[in-house]
Amino acid sequence: MSITRRVFLRNGAMAIVGTTAIPGFLTRAAFGAELAGDKKKRLVVIFQRGAADGLNIVVPHGEPAYYSMRPSINIPRSAVIDLDGFFGLHPSLSAFQPLWRQRHLAIVHAAGSPDSTRSHFDAQDFMESGTPGLKTTQDGWLNRALHALPQASNRSAFRAIALGPSLPRILSGSEPAVALNNINDFGVGGRNPNAAPIANTFEAMYSQSVDSVLHGTGKETFEAVKMLKSADPSKYIPAAGANYPRGRFGDSLKQLAQLIKANLGVQVAFADIGGWDHHVNEGGTQGQIANILREFSQSVAAFWTDLDDLAEDTVVVTMSEFGRTARENGNRGTDHGHANVMFVIGGPVKGGKVYGRWPGLDQSQLYEGRDLAVTTDFRRVLGESVYRHLDNRSLDQVFPGFDNQPEKFLNILGLS
Numbered sequence: 001m002s003i004t005r006r007v008f009l010r011n012g013a014m015a016i017v018g019t020t021a022i023p024g025f026l027t028r029a030a031f032g033a034e035l036a037g038d039k040k041k042r043l044v045v046i047f048q049r050g051a052a053d054g055l056n057i058v059v060p061h062g063e064p065a066y067y068s069m070r071p072s073i074n075i076p077r078s079a080v081i082d083l084d085g086f087f088g089l090h091p092s093l094s095a096f097q098p099l100w101r102q103r104h105l106a107i108v109h110a111a112g113s114p115d116s117t118r119s120h121f122d123a124q125d126f127m128e129s130g131t132p133g134l135k136t137t138q139d140g141w142l143n144r145a146l147h148a149l150p151q152a153s154n155r156s157a158f159r160a161i162a163l164g165p166s167l168p169r170i171l172s173g174s175e176p177a178v179a180l181n182n183i184n185d186f187g188v189g190g191r192n193p194n195a196a197p198i199a200n201t202f203e204a205m206y207s208q209s210v211d212s213v214l215h216g217t218g219k220e221t222f223e224a225v226k227m228l229k230s231a232d233p234s235k236y237i238p239a240a241g242a243n244y245p246r247g248r249f250g251d252s253l254k255q256l257a258q259l260i261k262a263n264l265g266v267q268v269a270f271a272d273i274g275g276w277d278h279h280v281n282e283g284g285t286q287g288q289i290a291n292i293l294r295e296f297s298q299s300v301a302a303f304w305t306d307l308d309d310l311a312e313d314t315v316v317v318t319m320s321e322f323g324r325t326a327r328e329n330g331n332r333g334t335d336h337g338h339a340n341v342m343f344v345i346g347g348p349v350k351g352g353k354v355y356g357r358w359p360g361l362d363q364s365q366l367y368e369g370r371d372l373a374v375t376t377d378f379r380r381v382l383g384e385s386v387y388r389h390l391d392n393r394s395l396d397q398v399f400p401g402f403d404n405q406p407e408k409f410l411n412i413l414g415l416s
Helices: 024-036 064-069 091-101 120-129 198-207 212-230 248-261 288-313 378-389
Strands: 042-048 105-112 160-163 178-180 268-273 314-320 340-346 353-355
Touching: 042 120, 042 288, 042 378, 091 105, 091 288, 105 378, 160 248, 248 268, 248 288, 268 288, 288 314, 288 340, 314 378, 340 378
Parallel strands: 042 268, 042 314, 105 353, 160 178, 160 268
Antiparallel strands: 105 340, 314 340
16 A cells, blocks of 8 residues: 555544555554554653752742742742642743643642652662662563553554663563664664664564564564654654654654654653753742753643644653752752652543642651652552553552552542
């Protein structure tokens, strides 16, 4: 079958831009999915590396202590985007307002890891391995989440994707996963001189498989990669209203949207954005944190818009290794803290609400006398996404050693 114009199936099963001959297996899969009403669920995890300042991201403007502790970097009540009379968004997060109003955005405040480390490296490692305080864990929780999925027997080589130059800790493990820094540079078989080194490993992982079913999937995926490249990804046109900002993070999410819309079988994906370690001159409504929040929120909102109907079956969860101190320091910044804020965005999300128990910012309520206390373990939020959205009921394997029974969930997601 040859198609010489843009092909769009209304339900988003397939979206290929450009002039190309599309392999039969892709057209069969796309049209078959639409006819069968198949809806593959996807989980996207975004890591804010550097310890984002949750108190200046989702502002407790109803808490008097917040303003007394941050005389020069607070977000004035007049500038806050009010959510519920107590919490409000930083003004640079205005791109999230429509998602909140549509109840596709939920917020979990005072969330984080129970481990007390203030080391970026250790804290990130613990949140990616899913085993806080345990350094011997070899794999990542998002890789383990792929085990025992209902769709596991129908694998795609693009089932697990990391947007970046190398595979992150969170996706390391026994399940195949691919790191993709740029679609344009992603080669097959080493024939592209600009191809990322992972491409050769990627091909070997699938083309040499003794499993005939997996082997077939791999061969077809190589065709799909070639098709994407021949379609000239640089000319990809996002959906109307999806305005990605310039920069690595926006580019990563735009490429992820393209891979999802190309029906390549993406089930879990990971992207990250750095630049949150604001010890000096953090800023308030203007400055460093305002600039990165603008890039962060506009990129995520554009990704959501770009997915169109496919967004209904997608959940996006954000996290950061720890928060910042409740008080600003002498350099108009904040130091390494404890609890933070998480965003959960998606079709099945019961949004328009701030979840979790707020511990307060009075001196007696601070963790170690300096930080917002953790009242929601980050694994509780992630576990609900894995259990209710991906339909993986084996949370004891995904987050070993953590009591994550469904009755303890925050009920952020509708039942699957």
